[in-house]
Each structure stands twice: as structure tokens, then as C-alpha cells.
Amino acid sequence: MTKKTFFLDQHGCAKNQVDGELLVTRLVNAGYEFVDDASRADFIIINTCGFIESAKKESLDSLMAYRAAFPNAKILLAGCLAQRYAQVFKTELPEADGIFGNGDLSLIEGTVGDMLAKKRPVVVPEQKGVCCGDRNLSLSFPGSAYVKITEGCNNYCSFCAIPLIRGSLRSRPANQIVEEIKLLVSKGTKEINLIGQDLAAYGCGSNDNVIAKEDKTHSHLYNLLQMISSLQGDFWVRLLYIHPDHFNADILTLMQNDRRILPYFDIPFQSGSDPIIKAMNRKGSFDEYVSLVSQIRKSAPEASIRTTFLTGFPGETEEDALRTKEFLEAIQPDWSGCFAYSREDDTPAYGFKNRVPKKTAALRAKTLQSVQEKITQQRLSLRTGKEYSVLVEEIIQNAEGSDEGLAIGRAWFQAPEVDGSVVVRYDLDDPSAVKAVLPGHMVRVRVIASSALDIDGVYCGEC
DSSP: OOOOEEEEEEOSOHHHHHHHHHHHHHHHHTTOEEOSOGGGOSEEEEEEOOSSHHHHHHHHHHHHHHHHHOTTSEEEEEHHHHHHSHHHHHHHOTTOSEEEOSSOGGGHHHHHHHHHTTOOOEEOOOOOSOOOOOOOOOOSOTTEEEEEOEESOSOOOTTOOHHHHHOSOEEOOHHHHHHHHHHHHHTTOOEEEEEOSOGGGTTOSTTOOOOSSOOTTSOHHHHHHHHHHTSOSSOEEEEOOOOGGGOOTTHHHHHHHOTTEEEEEEOOOBOSOHHHHHHTTOOOOHHHHHHHHHHHHHHOTTOEEEEEEEEOOTTOOHHHHHHHHHHHHHHOOSEEEEEEOOOOTTSGGGGOSSOOOHHHHHHHHHHHHHHHHHHHHHHHHTTTTOEEEEEEEEEEOOOTTOOEEEEEEEOTTOOTTTSOOEEEEEETTOHHHHHHOOTTOEEEEEEEEEOSSOEEEEEEEEO
């Protein structure tokens, strides 16, 4: 009997990527065949993002494009957008042959079965626990993996729809997380990226009971990292997304004791204006956030800091925007992203007055990005002449006749997808270099130049 084939169109954040990997694995284990070409698929899964307006539009545009291109294929609309607007789509989106939320991914097999049987399933289970399990397929570059440690969020920032989509905070048991990391490392994974909406909140959900013999003197995150630190092997652990209002300062000591736990801090400050920070339902301030960055750099002078800013929040004045620019210049992050405010249904900020025109918000974002480009260029220039371990992601096709090999990779201070890259140069006439510089391998690289985003380096040897 010929297996039914399927294709995954993946959208959204790293947490949604993990969900996509889980969906693929479950369906392959159920007897379906995963293909990387939609034209060969009997059915298509669009794993959508529903976080902001542009992401929602991208997901829906994708649905329409696949429906037009493959009129005979079944299409399942899955992910955050499906979770959030299932009842609307049930009647107003006939282009989707099924709708599947992300509350319980173990229901995917039955949902697909119903869809292929010409039913039109709408499956949106309650958000419970943290969806996890075997992932035989990785959508990341070789050698890197995301590990989800929490789901949902209890911060309730006034602009954010995540609690509406993913529910309240839930955390995975620490031993379950450690076992997953142990398995990944045994398979050759070099970089573990811990993800959640707010890692600082790990273990703080109302029903969380994450560590059996818990050290009450430290945060739950510290205790988890200490357990991970007990594992043998040469790998990186990167923490992605820590809310600034309850940063786990105790993890700084742990990072000093185990260099595998990277001093990379992704802290979304969102604004530098005290009135706007308060309106966002956050507790900090300009001075407190500057102090936090100073504390981090005092403990870890080499720290790499990434942040995010949201411009055009309702009520943001030119003075507020200037204050955020001053804040950016004060903390000097290695990296930052900037997004114009998206007015999201059912969030508190949806009804806020004094809305900022989209063009004004976009101009403010552009200003911050211009400032950040100069900061990043200056901070990257300080790395010239130094050697770093680099995780190779892909080999670049060389010009015919060239004896110089080129590869793209990342050093510890560069998170996947969002930060710059390292261009690795190596001698194609050197057999040891050709053997070492491969996707998923870690190599030593000496930095010879830098730009506003990337750095250039030469291969020095294996790690």
C-alpha cells in the first residue's frame, strides 16, 4: 500500500518550530511519508503564526497560495493562528480542509485521518502541559536544536496575545528536559537552545512541580541548569528569552563555573520610557533595566546581550521614543530587533487611546535599527584577532578554480536565525580542513575582519 505523503510549511518562532518537528515525527511514526516538495504531497500542513498582524497575514497568504497551486491537495491549517481563530475559520475559511490547534499535538494522527476521509475536522483542545516527545526530524541547521522548557505565559504584557493563544504558564519536569538534552548530545548536537516565552518563569506556574529534590535557595532555572551542567560532553547551552522584571541573577555564578552555559542573554526590554513600560504592564524602569545590564556585564564582561524594542505603542510620544533611543545607547546591546506595534484582538492595549500612526512607528523603529547597526559594528570589531569556536552551518559553493573554501557558521555570541554569522575561510588543499569544516562540526576560527552584522575568519583547527 502506497504511503500518503505530506509537506510542512513552517512559520513563526522557535517554539512553533519544535511543534512542527513533533508533528512531522508523529505522522511519520504513524505511517505517513514526509516530503520536501509540496507538489509531491497528498496533504499540506501549514504550521501558522498568530503573534502579530504581519505574521498572521503571511500564514493566510501561504494558505491561499497553496490552495491555488495545489487544488487537489488537502490542506490542514495548524499552529497558533488556527488555535486562536478556529471558530472564525470554521465558517469563513473554506480553503482549509481542516483546522488543528496546538494544545495537544498527540491528536494530529486522528485529525489527519479525518481530513483524508473527507471530513472537515476542527480540533482545538485545551492548553495543558508542554507538548514534547521524540523529534526524529530537525528543522534547524545541523548540530543545533531547540528544547522547549515551558509553555504559555503569566506575565500578561498588555500588548501580547501569547496567553490568549498558548494559555497560562506550564513547565516541563527537569529530569525530562535533561534526558532530552542527553539524547540530543549523544546524537552529536553541539548547541542546545532552551526556549520558552519567559525562561525566568520556569517552574513558577500554579501546577508546576519541576524538580524532585529542590534547592530552595536558588531559582528553578538555576536548579535546572545545574542538572544540565552535570551532563558529560562538549556542547553549548543557550538561554533564549528572559523577562527583565524577574531576571534570575543566580545563574550568573553558574555560568562562571561551567563555560558551556553561554553568557548570552536575550532580554526583551521593549521600551526605555518609564510611562510606556508601565503601560505595557511591566514593573521595571529605565534606571532599573540599565542597572540589570550593568550587573550582567560586571559578572560576565564578555556577555553578549540581545534585546527587542516595540515602537509606536499607544500613547508613545516623541519624548518616549527619544528616551528609548537613549536607553539603547546606554545599554549597548550586541544585537537588537525592533518591531512596530501590532494592535491585537482581545489584548488590553487593543482599546488604549492615543494610537500612533503606523508610519510614525515604522520611522521610530528605523531610527533604533540605525543606532543598533553602529553599536553592533563597534562591538564586533572588538573581536578581530581573537579565536572562537564556530558551529558550521553550511558550505558555500566556491567559484570554479578557487582553492579557498567558504562556510557559514556561528560563534557562541550569535544565536540561530536572528544574529549575524561567521564566514569561515579554509584551504581546499588542506585535507584536514576539508574533513573538519562540515555542517554540524565545531571548528576553531580566528577573526580577521568584521562588518555591521557578520565577521570574517580563517580556520585554525578542530575543536
